[in-house]
Amino acid sequence: MIRSMTAYASAERAGPSGTLTCELRTVNHRYLEISPRLPEDMRGFESALRERIGARLSRGKVDITVRLRAEPGAAEGPRVNGAMLARLSELALDFEQRFPRMTIEFTELLRFPGVLQQPDTDADALQGALLDVLEQALVALNDTRAREGEKLGEMLKERLDGIERIVADVRVWLPEIQAALRARLEGRLADIRQPVEPGRLEQELVLQITRVDVDEELDRLTTHIGEARRVLALKEPVGRRLDFLMQEFNREANTLGSKSVDSRTTNAAVELKVLIEQMREQVQNIE
CATH class of the missing domain: 1.20.5 (Single alpha-helices involved in coiled-coils or other helix-helix interfaces)
Incomplete structure (x- = not known):
């Protein structure tokens, strides 16, 4: 499931000690990092709070702020x-x-x-109230992250479609590029005044075509496209997998550009890198 790591949510719950407010703010982070700010008399609940958040979130920097506002008549004063x-x-x-x-x-x-x-408080009841309001905030937070993740997923799918179109275009161009390469090589050999050894043209042609052959890179790009689409459909956090795939996409695009002997494949490599970079930037924000 695609979920964004950037979101905000809050929840309130009235209890015997007053009104509990829980605010959650999350941004992208390589791992799960939780930074709680709790009232002094709730410091002992931090471990339970971290455990509850860890069960709901796998990545992101989480800032959580809890406030307890005493209501008139809600609890006995000092x-x-x-x-x-x-x-x-x-x-x-x-x-x-x-x-x-x-x-x-x-x-x-x-x-x-x-x-x-201070009046004696029921620690168990207070902790239960804290976890209840935290759960409400987490549900709202994950709903927001899921909505944002859906938008990110659509954007990634559009970029994958673009990459697929470029790969298909390059495959169509390859026979033309190879024919043009053969013609250039024949012209160069024709300019040589000394007789050319039999089979020399074929040897040189095979060598040049081997150097600029990108069939393997195109095949790998096609494989990466299929894997990325499969990962996007998974019902689990996929940010790290997608991040790795972006590195693989970029590697093939670089190789395609380095082997290019035609302006069309050079431009295709540039367009690929633009699309891949756009994807990479968004993948950094996916859980």
């Missing part, structure tokens, strides 16, 4: 430890008598460890 605050107040009064110039702010007392106590 509690004040009255006993500790009273003891700190007694100490503050005592210090003020001993050190008249010293001032102690009420907010400083609240910052003392243990004065403000």
